[in-house]
Structures are given as structure tokens and as C-alpha cells.
Amino acid sequence: MAQAIDRDDTDPAPRPAGSPIHVPSGTLTQLPAADATVGAQARAEAKHGVSTFRSLRHRNYRLLWIGTLFSSSGQWIQQVTLGWLAYDLTGSGAILGAVNGLRSLPLLFLGPFGGVAADRFDKKQLMFTTQMFLMLTAAVFATVILMGHLEVWHIFVFSTATGVAWAFNMPVRQSIVPNVVPREDMMNAMALNSAGFNVTRIVGPTLAGLMIAKMGPSENFYIQALAYLGVAAMVVQLRLPDIPRSGKGNVMQSLAEGSKYVWRHPTLRTQMTLALVPVVIALPYVSLLPILAKDTLGRGAGGYGILMSAPGIGAVTATLVLASLKSFKRQGVLLLSAVFILGLILILVALSRSFWLSCALLVLVGACQMAYMTTNQTVLQLTTPDEYRGRVMGIYMLNQGLLPLGSLFGGVMSDAFSAPVALATMGGMVSLLAVWFFIKAGNIRELSLT
16 A cells, blocks of 8 residues: 655655545444655644635645646636537537537446556556646547537547546546555545536537637647646656555456455445436436426526536535535435435426526535535545556446436426426426435445544
8 A cells, every 4th residue: 555645745644544444334424544654734624713725734645635636627628618619610519419428438338447557557647647648638529620520420539438438537536545645634635636627617618619609620629738748747746655556367356356345344335225216317417407497497608607516516515615624524324315415406406497496405405415425435435456547436436328318318307297397397307216215325324434
């Protein structure tokens, strides 16, 4: 296990952290310490005052976080511009949906293999290689548009290629966080990651739209390429500790080994199952917002844009609150409560006929979503040893690949009945499943980070 973290503070008396443990189902889970040596200054800061951005004092994490800002900015520019291009070129909603689906589909099939790669290869080199690939594909695609050669198949190829790159990039980026911050800063670090992503979620789409109008779509993709180059520049500067690799057997054996580890670990297994509830059933509410804005609330494109931005405001607020917490320990209660309340609020959104009330409720939806996701990822990270962490995160990313299935379910429900009925059904299912997990999954209910 790695024994040190590159940071700005120093520790005159290093203290090795504990190692991960397996916890029987139904017992109080005391999560293991991250692989870190915590400085005396860091321990003192953790006891006094609010330190929302305390993880940024660690040099390696600071570089990762700046890279997250570059990366998520590039992703939002791509999502908005690619959607605009697809619809402008074809006028087809089906093509637009297919393009968006192709961005997530590789995570479903390749996410676990990305996790295997994260455990078997040099993490820094893997991050750098995938970021350079993303940068080059964006630059090539921009050139195709600029030269006037763009066809529909180019959009599909570009969407698929970037989805494949993210399937290998995301598990490795997530898996190294416990190696660059001490255990007591993990929740803070994961919250700041989410905050950075959601800040760009609020600002990015608006800027992308303005850039399309003022400059054109090709320039947007050149800017995206520069953003990915910025991520690569951050990765080059990382100084990671010696992280054990899993080099036994072939790729399929490594994948099977990681899957067995998750299956035999009761807490991890239940967390993975619980993670499907909000992602597959609740989060596809986003695909219903255009219908809700136009048909239910009587608003146009401007109102739709505000509805889309509202969850981002709640997400940023929630992650900053989580980042400021010092002593909250009942992570299991927080997980289940966030999922339960998320379902209830979706029902209220379905019942609302007031535009501004709907906006306020969607702010709460974003807050619950981020409270759940940040807490769940923190617990996953600290429950998993270094040699399995990449594969565990790769398996966890599968739920992102299932998101299009949830969107399809919501769309079919909306066509058969209405958007409010679909939304209320989704919300009710989420809340009922949260109650079921609370009753049946004692290992999740009793999770406690100490």
C-alpha cells in the first residue's frame, strides 16, 4: 500500500494508515483509513473552523482538481455543440438521442476494462494517454467541420471515440484520489470534485451556446481540444506515490477477480446495487424537462434553459456544504435519506404547475443527487484497497452506461401518459426502493466513517 501523500504541509512524525477490512453484512461498518500519512498541521486544521477547500492544500489533489475544471468544461462544450450540430444537420430527434446515447454506451461495455487498465498500468501514463487522445480527436473533428466536410457518420464516430476514451479515463482518475489526500479529507475531496464539475455545468452550456453563435461550432471543438491539453499539462506535473498494481493473469482474469471481490464484499455489493436506483430511475428526469417546460409549464427555450440550470445550483450548494463538514459520520443514513428525499421531490415536481416552484424543487433535486453521489463515492474509495480500486470504480461506472435505458423508460412513460405521470412514477419507485434498502440492507444503513 502507498504510504505517503505529496502535499504542501509536512509531518515530523509520520503515521501509517490502516488497511481495508471486510465487514460482515448487518454489522456496523468502520471504514478503513486511506493510504496516507497525515501531517500534524492537517490534523490541527481538521479540528478547528470551517475549511471548505482544505483538500486543495495537497499539491497532487490541487493539480487533479484544476484538471477536473478543464476536463468538465471541455465535456460541456462538447455536449452542447455536438447536440446542436446533430440536430442542425439532420433535424431528427432520434439522431440527437442516438448521439447522446453513444457518449454513454462505451461506459456500459468498456468501463470495467478501464478499471482493469487502471489497476494494471501506470496510472499517470494512462491518464496522460487518454487525455491526449481526447485532445487529438477534438482537434481533428474541429478541422473536419471547418473544412466543410461534416457528415452524420462523423458525429457518430466522434461520439463513440470520446466515449471509449472516457471509459478508460474515468476509473483511473477516480481511483487515485485516496492516494493524494488523507483519509479525513476524502469526503472533502470528492465534494470539491463534484463542485468543480457542477460549476462548469452551470456556466459551460451558456458559454458554449454563445460561442456557437459568435464563432461557430468548429472553434468550439478547438477550444475543447485546448481544455483537454490543459488537463494533460496538469497530469504531467503529478508526483504520485508508489501504488501497487495488479499484474496477475490476463485481462479477463483480472476482470473476474475484481468482480469476485465486489461480489464477496457485502457492503460494496449492496452499494453497487443501490447506485442503480438514482441513476437508472431518477436521473433520467433530465430527458423529460423539455416536455415539462413546454407542455406542462407553458415555457419556451428560455424557460427550459433555466430548468436545466436549476439542479446545477443545488448540486454546487450541496457539495460545498459537504466539503465543509468535519465530523459527520453516519454516511449510511445520509445515502438512504438522500435517495428517499430525491424521490419525494420528483413527485412534487410532477405535481407542480408553477414554473418558479418547479425551479426551486429542481434545485433540491440537484442537492440530493450530489449528496448521494459524493457520499457513495467516498465510501467506495475508502472501502477498497489500492490493488482493486480501479476495477471497483470501473464496475461502478457501469451505472452511467445504463442511464440511456432510464431515459428510454421515462420517454415511453411520457408518450403513453404524460411527463408529470412519468416523473411521479419514477419518483415513487425511487422512494419505495430507498425504504426497501433501509429495511433490508443493514450493512448500508449502519455505514459509519470514523
